[in-house]
Amino acid sequence: DIQMTQSPSSLSVSVGDRVTITCRTSQTVNNYLNWYQQKPGKAPKLLISTASSLQSGVPSRFSGSGSGTEFTLTISNLQPDDFATYYCQQSYNSPRMYTFGQGTKLEIK
Amino acid sequence: QLQLQESGPGLVKSSETLTLTCNVSGGSVSSSTHYWGWIRQSPGKGLEWIGNSYYTGASYNNPSLKSRLSTSVDTSNNQFSLKLTSVTAADTAVYFCARGQTYSGRPFDYWGQGILVTVSS
Numbered sequence: 001d002i003q004m005t006q007s008p009s010s011l012s013v014s015v016g017d018r019v020t021i022t023c024r025t026s027q028t029v030n031n032y033l034n035w036y037q038q039k040p041g042k043a044p045k046l047l048i049s050t051a052s053s054l055q056s057g058v059p060s061r062f063s064g065s066g067s068g069t070e071f072t073l074t075i076s077n078l079q080p081d082d083f084a085t086y087y088c089q090q091s092y093n094s095p096r097m098y099t100f101g102q103g104t105k106l107e108i109k
Numbered sequence: 110q111l112q113l114q115e116s117g118p119g120l121v122k123s124s125e126t127l128t129l130t131c132n133v134s135g136g137s138v139s140s141s142t143h144y145w146g147w148i149r150q151s152p153g154k155g156l157e158w159i160g161n162s163y164y165t166g167a168s169y170n171n172p173s174l175k176s177r178l179s180t181s182v183d184t185s186n187n188q189f190s191l192k193l194t195s196v197t198a199a200d201t202a203v204y205f206c207a208r209g210q211t212y213s214g215r216p217f218d219y220w221g222q223g224i225l226v227t228v229s230s
Contacts (some may be wrong), residue, residue, distance in 0.1 A: 017158035032215060033138040034117075034217075036156075038177035040220075043220035043221060043222055044156065044205075044217075045220075050213055053213065089156075091214060091215035092215060094144075094161075094209065095161045095169045095211075096169045097210065099160065100148075100155055100157070105157045
């Protein structure tokens with residue numbers, strides 16, 4: 001099975017900050033890596049697919065990069081609406097297996 | 110706009126079978142470019158993919174659930190379902206249904222709002 005290591009698990013940040021979240025996989029997933037945002041009591045929302053493709057309607061302050069086994073989600077100029085938990089997800093073995101990272105919770109400093 | 114809505118019991122007794130249904134509107138479960146998946150989230154925990162099904166009848170389940178899980182698509186009613194047998198307290202979670210793409214990174218692009226299922230003893 002492909003293991004996911006997402007870091008950090010939580011981050012205390014301020015509005016206007018630049019945030020970087022890292023996701024590492026135990027073996028290559030090429031670019032089958034997706035990022036989601038989840039707010040309390042809500043379903044996850046797809047932000048980025050294929051490591052770096054921003055979904056329609058997602059603000060351009062979100063960006064993704066990486067390939068192989070190391071990926072990053074960057075949020076520039078953090079806005080109040082961005083305080084949430086973020087998950088990476090690999091779909092390399094889709095449809096037989098998917099794995100999510102442990103999540104990164106952004107908290108207000 | 111595609112919408113997914115989970116339905117089923119909010120409370121299930123230990124050792125019994127959990128059945129959930131996801132109704133799809135604004136799109137078709139017979140799409141050849143999408144899978145129909147289930148993801149769960151235990152209280153305060155992360156996300157766990159539990160299974161996918163396809164309109165052809167194919168299904169793929171997380172090995173961690175072994176033979177307890179079955180998933181299927183009902184093209185006649187444009188819905189898909191999950192059946193989990195011999196539930197325990199460890200199966201208490203919010204269950205989400207979602208649409209999975211077969212292309213472009215294969216993410217889950219549309220999600221239901223989720224349904225909390227509590228397993229009681």
